Amino acid sequence: MFGKVCLALVVPFYLYGLSLDEAISTALKNSVELKKSSLNKDVAKNDLKEKRSANYGRVDLLASYTHYNIPRTLAPVVPSGTSPIDTTEDLLSVGVNYSVDIFNGFADISSIKASELQKNIAKNLNILTKEQIVYNVKTFYLNILSLKEQVKAQQNYVNALKKLNDDISYKVKLGRLSKLDELKSLSELNHAISKLYEIKTNEKNMRESLATLLMIDEIKDVEPLYVDMTKQYADIKDYEDELLKTKRVEVDRLKVEQQKALRDKTKSVYYPKVTFNANYVQNSGENDDDNKNAGDYNSEDVWQVGVSLKWNIFDFGKKHSMLQKSKIAYLQSNLDKDKTKRELKQLLVEALNKIDLNRVKYESAKSDVELTKETQKIEQIRYDNGVSKIDDLLVAKAKFLLAESALIDAKYKYQNGIDYLKYILEKGSK
Numbered sequence: 001m002f003g004k005v006c007l008a009l010v011v012p013f014y015l016y017g018l019s020l021d022e023a024i025s026t027a028l029k030n031s032v033e034l035k036k037s038s039l040n041k042d043v044a045k046n047d048l049k050e051k052r053s054a055n056y057g058r059v060d061l062l063a064s065y066t067h068y069n070i071p072r073t074l075a076p077v078v079p080s081g082t083s084p085i086d087t088t089e090d091l092l093s094v095g096v097n098y099s100v101d102i103f104n105g106f107a108d109i110s111s112i113k114a115s116e117l118q119k120n121i122a123k124n125l126n127i128l129t130k131e132q133i134v135y136n137v138k139t140f141y142l143n144i145l146s147l148k149e150q151v152k153a154q155q156n157y158v159n160a161l162k163k164l165n166d167d168i169s170y171k172v173k174l175g176r177l178s179k180l181d182e183l184k185s186l187s188e189l190n191h192a193i194s195k196l197y198e199i200k201t202n203e204k205n206m207r208e209s210l211a212t213l214l215m216i217d218e219i220k221d222v223e224p225l226y227v228d229m230t231k232q233y234a235d236i237k238d239y240e241d242e243l244l245k246t247k248r249v250e251v252d253r254l255k256v257e258q259q260k261a262l263r264d265k266t267k268s269v270y271y272p273k274v275t276f277n278a279n280y281v282q283n284s285g286e287n288d289d290d291n292k293n294a295g296d297y298n299s300e301d302v303w304q305v306g307v308s309l310k311w312n313i314f315d316f317g318k319k320h321s322m323l324q325k326s327k328i329a330y331l332q333s334n335l336d337k338d339k340t341k342r343e344l345k346q347l348l349v350e351a352l353n354k355i356d357l358n359r360v361k362y363e364s365a366k367s368d369v370e371l372t373k374e375t376q377k378i379e380q381i382r383y384d385n386g387v388s389k390i391d392d393l394l395v396a397k398a399k400f401l402l403a404e405s406a407l408i409d410a411k412y413k414y415q416n417g418i419d420y421l422k423y424i425l426e427k428g429s430k
Contacts, residue, residue, distance in 0.1 A: 017223045018223065020141050020222075023137050024138075028133060032215075033132075044121070057276075062096060065091070067089060074283040074298060084293060086287055092284045092285060094282050095302075096279075098279075121254045121258070125251060131429055137210070137213060139419065140213060142419070168182045210222075225415075227415045229414065243344050243424070247426055248426075255333045259329050259333040262326055269312065273309070275309075279304050279305075281301075282300070351421040351424055355418060358411075365410050366407055369400070372396065372403045373400055376396040379397075380396075
């Protein structure tokens with residue numbers, strides 16, 4: 001008895017059809033911009049660690065070897081020294097040094113605050129990058145779906161014209177219609193075929209663009225997406241509070257705080273700088289020939305502890321210029337914050353208007369589709385009975401195609417307006 005073996009064949013989505021969720025997850029996974037944004041978060045995080053570490057000072061290992069043309073002492077000569085003085089021409093020094101700023105005009109505090117703010121800015125910018133990617137994917141995806149439906153509508157138009165041209169050609173042979181009708185229908189058919197090729201090319205290019213965004217080789221097809229045309233959206237006043245809570249506004253607020261911290265850091269140049277330093281060195285060497293203990297190899301421990309103060313009292317206006325530049329940068333950041341709020345409000349108005357406009361266009365196009373569909377049926381009957389000319393029939397068919405195209409275009413632009421609204425409110429990736 002042989003057991004049954006079940007093999008599961010996993011087919012990549014780009015070979016059979018890509019869903020919107022798959023497109024978004026793939027884009028977020030492969031996006032170079034998002035990876036760079038994440039790295040910026042790590043840079044800001046490490047910059048903050050660097051600033052905090054600087055508060056604890058630094059420890060340096062010291063080592064040197066020097067040959068002198070005349071003997072040098074291993075330790076400083078002091079008046080109270082009673083022991084023989086060791087001198088050498090080849091001096092080896094090994095030691096350690098520790099230094100730390102005790103006071104620097106609060107520059108370290110301001111610097112750390114600026115780095116903390118940069119860390120938060122990088123975090124928010126990473127979220128905004130994610131929102132941008134999601135919106136871009138949705139836009140490409142909707143454009144592909146729109147073009148796919150337009151290809152289908154145009155193909156139906158081509159098929160209808162081809163059938164019409166075949167009927168006319170047959171009737172021309174029977175002598176029931178003029179050659180001019182055949183030429184007009186053939187001309188319209190060729191125009192329709194050319195337009196079909198153009199739409200197919202645009203759809204192919206759009207798929208290539210989406211594939212590039214997703215960092216994959218190709219996309220064979222995308223899955224259909226249901227567009228709910230019944231959704232209602234409130235007035236702009238209902239979104240203003242949400243707008244003020246967005247990351248874009250938060251980033252500008254953080255930048256204002258950061259420039260304020262940098263301004264305070266610049267003010268530190270007006271204060272004195274106090275530094276603590278501790279040094280321990282062991283000097284070693286062989287006594288020179290003129291020393292009474294010539295040839296002996298000796299070493300001396302030398303250490304010191306001290307505090308130094310440095311205060312710039314005049315620099316020909318350099319400090320003043322530095323402070324003025326930091327103040328200007330702070331004022332500019334405030335202006336940018338106000339500008340962002342105004343621009344976001346404008347974008348919000350545009351998004352809501354776009355949604356309303358395309359809902360109206362959709363309803364209008366839906367009525368036009370019903371009307372032109374019946375019109376072309378009537379014109380076909382009139383033409384078949386010799387009541388109307390070929391031009392009236394071709395115009396009726398063209399109007400029906402235009403109405404279908406307008407319906408498709410309005411539907412997907414309506415959905416794109418909704419996605420744009422979510423992008424502005426930073427809810428597109430949720």
